[in-house]
Amino acid sequence: MNRKIWQKLKCSQSELQLKVSLTGGQSFRWKIGSLPEDNFIDESYIGVMGNCVWQFRQTENDLLYRVLGELKNDSSNYYNQVRMKISIPTVVDKKKSKKKTSVMDDTKLFHSLDYYESLLRAYFRFDVNLSECYAEWSKHPHFKTESDKFYAIRVLDQDPVENLFSFICSQNNHISRISSLVEKLCKNYGPKICDLNGVAYHAFPNFDELMDAKVEQELRNESFGYRAKFIQRAAVEINDKGGLDWFQKVQNMSYKDAHAELVTLTGIGPKVADCICLMSLNHLEAIPVDTHVLKLATEHYLPKGREIKSMTPKLYNEIGDAFRQVYGPLSGWAQTVLFCADLVKFKEGKSKENGAKKKRKK
C-alpha cells in the first residue's frame, strides 16, 4: 500500500461536512491545502491526528484519505495507548528497518488499511448516525432553522492531551491566533513526523515535554502571554495526578465528576473543562458556555426578561442544564452545531459590516 494512493471510506455528505467539522473551532490543526502535484479541483484538508499527517477530501458518497507521513515510533499515540480501543496490527518490514531511510522517502504505510480506517471511524465518531440526531434535535425550532445551513457537523473524538492544552490557549483569543499558538507548541516540543514541500509537520507533544520550569519563559517569548504559565503548571499538575492514567480515569468518571476534576488544574475553568469533556473525554452532555453560547441561551433557551450582569457558576450550570433538557444525552453535539452556525454568522456579519464601510468610503 502506497501513501500516494487515495483510500475511500463510504460516507455520504449528509453524514459529514468536512469543512466545518475540521476547521470550525474544535481542532486547530487542520488547514485547507494540497500538494503541488495534486490535480483535483475540490478542496482538500491537511493536518495531524493520531501521529499521522492526513489529507482528506470528500465526494458525494465517500470520504477520501491519504496518510502522507507518520511517526515510526507511535507508542505515544493516544488511540493506542490511552484509549486502547484499537489493537494495532503493525506491519513489520524487516528490510526497511535495516536500511536507514528518512521518513520523507518512505512511501509505504506502516500499518494495515484496517488500522487507518479504525482511526478515522473513532475520530469522526462514525458510530453515531448524525441524520437521526439532526431529525431529533430539529424538534426544537431554533435548531431547525440553524441546521439547514449547517448540516452534518460532527463532534471529533480528539486526543485529550492536545485538546486540553489547545483550549488553555483558546481563552480570550481568536481561532487564527489559537491555531498559531498550537502550531508553536508542536513545532517546539512535539516530535517531527515529516517534511512536505519544505513544511515540517509535527505531532502534538506529550505533556511531560511541557513540565520544565523554563517552559513558561520560552512560551512567553513565543507570545503566549499569560497562558504560558497555565500551560507549564497544568503539565506538572497532570503529571502529579498520574499522567495518562489520570486521563483514563477522568474519562471513566461521570460527566459532573470529570468536570470537577478538570477545573482543579491551573488555567482550566468551567468553559475549557467542558470543551475537554465533550471533545476528548467522551462526555457528550458537556456544554461549553462561552460568550456566543451565552447569547444563544438568553435568546432561545432561558426565560425572557432576565437581566444578566455577569457569568456566575450558577448561571453557567443553568445554561448547560437548559441545553441538556432540550437535546438529551448528546446535547453537547447539538450545541456544537449551533455554536458553529453562530460563529460563521458572526464572521459573515463582520465582513458585511466591513464591506458596507468600504463602500461608504468610496
Place this chain on the structure above:
DNA sequence: AGCCTACCTGGGTC
C-alpha cells in the same frame, strides 16, 4: 455567592 479587575497579544476600527 456574586462581582470586579488584571492579564498577553495581534488584528481591526476610528
Place this chain on the structure above:
DNA sequence: AGACCCAGGTAGG
C-alpha cells in the same frame, strides 16, 4: 499615526 476595542476565559481578590 496612535489610542482603543475585542477575542470561544481564568485566577485572585
